[in-house]
Amino acid sequence: MTLHVLTGGAGFIASNLIHRLIDLGETVFVLDDLSRGRPDFWAPFQGRPRFRSAIVDCADLQAFRTALRDAVGDGDIAAVWHLAANSDIPAGIADPRIDLQRTFMTTFNTLVLMREFAIPTLHFASSSAIYGDHGETAIHEDIGPLEPISNYGAMKLASEAQIRAAVEAFLPKANVVRFPNVVGVPATHGVIVDFVDKLQATPHTLDVLGDGTQRKAYLHVEELVDAMLFIAAHAQGRYNVFNVGPPDQGVTVRAIAETVRDRVAPDAEIRYGTGGRGWVGDVPRFRYATDRLAALGWRPRHDSIGAVRRAVDQIAAQERGRG
Amino acid sequence: MTLHVLTGGAGFIASNLIHRLIDLGETVFVLDDLSRGRPDFWAPFQGRPRFRSAIVDCADLQAFRTALRDAVGDGDIAAVWHLAANSDIPAGIADPRIDLQRTFMTTFNTLVLMREFAIPTLHFASSSAIYGDHGETAIHEDIGPLEPISNYGAMKLASEAQIRAAVEAFLPKANVVRFPNVVGVPATHGVIVDFVDKLQATPHTLDVLGDGTQRKAYLHVEELVDAMLFIAAHAQGRYNVFNVGPPDQGVTVRAIAETVRDRVAPDAEIRYGTGGRGWVGDVPRFRYATDRLAALGWRPRHDSIGAVRRAVDQIAAQERGRG
Numbered sequence: 001m002t003l004h005v006l007t008g009g010a011g012f013i014a015s016n017l018i019h020r021l022i023d024l025g026e027t028v029f030v031l032d033d034l035s036r037g038r039p040d041f042w043a044p045f046q047g048r049p050r051f052r053s054a055i056v057d058c059a060d061l062q063a064f065r066t067a068l069r070d071a072v073g074d075g076d077i078a079a080v081w082h083l084a085a086n087s088d089i090p091a092g093i094a095d096p097r098i099d100l101q102r103t104f105m106t107t108f109n110t111l112v113l114m115r116e117f118a119i120p121t122l123h124f125a126s127s128s129a130i131y132g133d134h135g136e137t138a139i140h141e142d143i144g145p146l147e148p149i150s151n152y153g154a155m156k157l158a159s160e161a162q163i164r165a166a167v168e169a170f171l172p173k174a175n176v177v178r179f180p181n182v183v184g185v186p187a188t189h190g191v192i193v194d195f196v197d198k199l200q201a202t203p204h205t206l207d208v209l210g211d212g213t214q215r216k217a218y219l220h221v222e223e224l225v226d227a228m229l230f231i232a233a234h235a236q237g238r239y240n241v242f243n244v245g246p247p248d249q250g251v252t253v254r255a256i257a258e259t260v261r262d263r264v265a266p267d268a269e270i271r272y273g274t275g276g277r278g279w280v281g282d283v284p285r286f287r288y289a290t291d292r293l294a295a296l297g298w299r300p301r302h303d304s305i306g307a308v309r310r311a312v313d314q315i316a317a318q319e320r321g322r323g
Numbered sequence: 324m325t326l327h328v329l330t331g332g333a334g335f336i337a338s339n340l341i342h343r344l345i346d347l348g349e350t351v352f353v354l355d356d357l358s359r360g361r362p363d364f365w366a367p368f369q370g371r372p373r374f375r376s377a378i379v380d381c382a383d384l385q386a387f388r389t390a391l392r393d394a395v396g397d398g399d400i401a402a403v404w405h406l407a408a409n410s411d412i413p414a415g416i417a418d419p420r421i422d423l424q425r426t427f428m429t430t431f432n433t434l435v436l437m438r439e440f441a442i443p444t445l446h447f448a449s450s451s452a453i454y455g456d457h458g459e460t461a462i463h464e465d466i467g468p469l470e471p472i473s474n475y476g477a478m479k480l481a482s483e484a485q486i487r488a489a490v491e492a493f494l495p496k497a498n499v500v501r502f503p504n505v506v507g508v509p510a511t512h513g514v515i516v517d518f519v520d521k522l523q524a525t526p527h528t529l530d531v532l533g534d535g536t537q538r539k540a541y542l543h544v545e546e547l548v549d550a551m552l553f554i555a556a557h558a559q560g561r562y563n564v565f566n567v568g569p570p571d572q573g574v575t576v577r578a579i580a581e582t583v584r585d586r587v588a589p590d591a592e593i594r595y596g597t598g599g600r601g602w603v604g605d606v607p608r609f610r611y612a613t614d615r616l617a618a619l620g621w622r623p624r625h626d627s628i629g630a631v632r633r634a635v636d637q638i639a640a641q642e643r644g645r646g
Contacts, residue, residue, distance in 0.1 A: 165476065
């Protein structure tokens with residue numbers, strides 16, 4: 001038996017990836033500390049023969065090691081999909097130990113155990129946050145300088161660096177996939193969830209942090225997972241780095257607010273704050289160059305506003321179900 | 324009373340910097356865990372009113388905090404010169420926890436305490452190792468991609484990233500100085516020390532790891548410290564990054580071996596190994612672009628071979644004294 005291990009396995013992105021891997025006939029072993037992941041995301045898979053789960057903090061090396069040893073049994077592990085990270089960027093800025101532990105030490109320990117268990121392939125969920133603020137420039141994978149402005153971005157960059165050194169020393173293969181803003185369901189956080197929840201609580205007004213001019217590229221989670229699997233199947237090098245996202249200039253917070261308003265509470269008044277940044281550590285705009293992944297053969301079907309529209313419909317339905 | 328704090332304060336570079344800072348009228352507080360630093364480097368300063376020292380592991384946050392609190396008293400701290408790091412790169416590749424603790428966690432804790440103590444300025448000893456292997460290309464500060472091939476390089480890059488995020492969140496100023504290979508006295512390790520020691524042990528032959536074609540830029544420690552002080556005095560931004568080194572193509576290991584042989588044991592036979600790299604994680608060649616620092620107004624007086632020659636003379640004398 002061959003396992004695919006998913007860290008951060010109770011998160012938003014993992015729950016989509018689990019589905020696809022099982023459909024492909026793979027057996028998955030998912031780990032999550034449930035600090036932000038939701039165990040109800042596992043409910044659809046529980047009891048299936050190709051699904052196993054454990055509640056484990058991957059920043060705790062001994063607990064992580066024991067969980068892998070118990071799960072692997074006489075089989076082996078084909079790959080680790082390392083998705084575990086702190087997803088609350090402002091929390092990580094207030095207390096840098098959060099990103100140290102959840103974003104970096106989970107990576108560090110993943111590499112230690114990949115060496116111990118001789119696991120050949122790592123798929124790593126990196127982020128546009130490693131780049132910092134490049135203004136209107138289209139960001140290609142080899143751009144410099146890399147100046148992350150949040151501890152989250154710093155610890156994602158630290159993770160990439162440690163992975164690169166591991167490939168030099170022992171790791172046969174690593175695919176680093178730099179995510180843009182990702183939207184879709186089951187959503188746990190993010191600007192669309194915030195706006196939907198605010199409008200469901202107070203349907204007449206929507207208060208937006210910042211002046212609404214922040215502009216970013218968005219990708220739907222279904223497309224992100226599709227891209228990750230495509231890269232896993234087709235990237236040939238030992239160390240591969242790909243931006244994944246739409247090549248457009250993204251959409252503004254204003255456009256997202258209006259899309260949510262139109263869908264959830266068409267009569268609501270949108271009230272903007274001031275300043276181009278929502279919070280310290282937020283990159284106010286970015287635009288991806290995605291030529292490298294296009295050359296490999298993958299392009300998203302939706303542009304940023306298309307991804308946002310689809311996600312708003314899905315999240316509005318999800319949150320209505322919860323509310 | 325205003326202190327300058329030096330971490331890694333019993334190291335080769337710190338011992339040169341202490342001298343200069345005291346000459347400039349500053350009061351220094353040096354910390355070192357003595358894992359590789361040498362307390363005898365402190366001997367010339369002990370008892371001087373402007374010199375204080377403590378044996379502390381800066382990867383131990385509570386010990387580091389207590390040491391700073393005790394030292395600062397009613398005064399304050401003008402700057403931290405963060406030089407602490409693992410300097411044994413192969414050891415860090417064999418056990419990544421070494422660079423995690425000594426190279427990265429010392430930086431992480433330095434930033435935590437700079438926030439707590441409201442210390443306004445950080446001077447950080449970074450490294451050409453963050454760049455990875457760019458072949459014959461002259462490496463300027465904004466080059467990409469950054470692909471370190473050792474855990475040392477990875478944890479220096481992680482440190483830079485965390486510092487950049489700290490500047491965004493709270494730190495008023497940081498100067499990141501990317502060192503090349505640095506030579507001089509009091510030397511503790513490195514290729515010149517190795518060759519001198521080998522020739523003093525076996526004066527007829529000198530065995531060189533690799534084929535001797537590795538080519539790197541070398542800077543004398545006296546010039547490095549001069550550059551650090553120049554940057555401290557003149558760099559205006561809140562986050563400044565500088566390569567420091569000669570702009571030349573560097574010197575080969577072969578040229579260093581011959582310089583040492585000529586100085587120490589002129590009749591010795593030099594025997595080379597094979598391969599362009601001495602060990603895993605070693606970048607076989609690099610060349611710095613140093614236009615940014617030149618534009619600020621600082622240039623080294625010696626080229627790489629000049630720095631090596633001066634260092635070989637000094638190290639031969641030092642090692643003879645020890646032997």
